[in-house]
Amino acid sequence: MRDNGLIRSEVSRWEPEASQPVPAEFGLLPVILDRLLAQMNLPARNEDRRCFDDASWVGFRLAEVLPLATDERQQMLETTDPLQRLTLLRDALPRFQRE
Numbered sequence: 001m002r003d004n005g006l007i008r009s010e011v012s013r014w015e016p017e018a019s020q021p022v023p024a025e026f027g028l029l030p031v032i033l034d035r036l037l038a039q040m041n042l043p044a045r046n047e048d049r050r051c052f053d054d055a056s057w058v059g060f061r062l063a064e065v066l067p068l069a070t071d072e073r074q075q076m077l078e079t080t081d082p083l084q085r086l087t088l089l090r091d092a093l094p095r096f097q098r099e
Contacts, residue, residue: 014080017056017080017082018056019054019056020054020055020056020082020083021053021054021055022052022053022054022055022058022086023055023083023086026055026058026083026086026087026090029058029059029062029086029089029090030052030053030058032062032093033052033058033061033062033065034052036062036065036066037061037065040065042065044061055082055083055085055086056082056085058086059076059079059082059085059086059089060077060085062089063076063077063085063089066089066092066093066096067096068092072092075088076088076089
């Protein structure tokens, strides 16, 4: 904080994650994402269908739309490995299933 009360910070950009296909073991996640985006009527539902094959894109979108706790969402968004993010999301999904 500066003497005049202004808060200052420095930021650095993260490098974009390399595009990689969604592995078969996570094949249900793009389907779930597609349904959520349609139900919520979010603009991402109109993205190029190839995005739904990209592990990074799918992971980031699910982390955005699922009703996660703030700290859990932050952890997923900070994860730099798309497959690790998909693993965390897959493991969290049972909490959101209806009985």
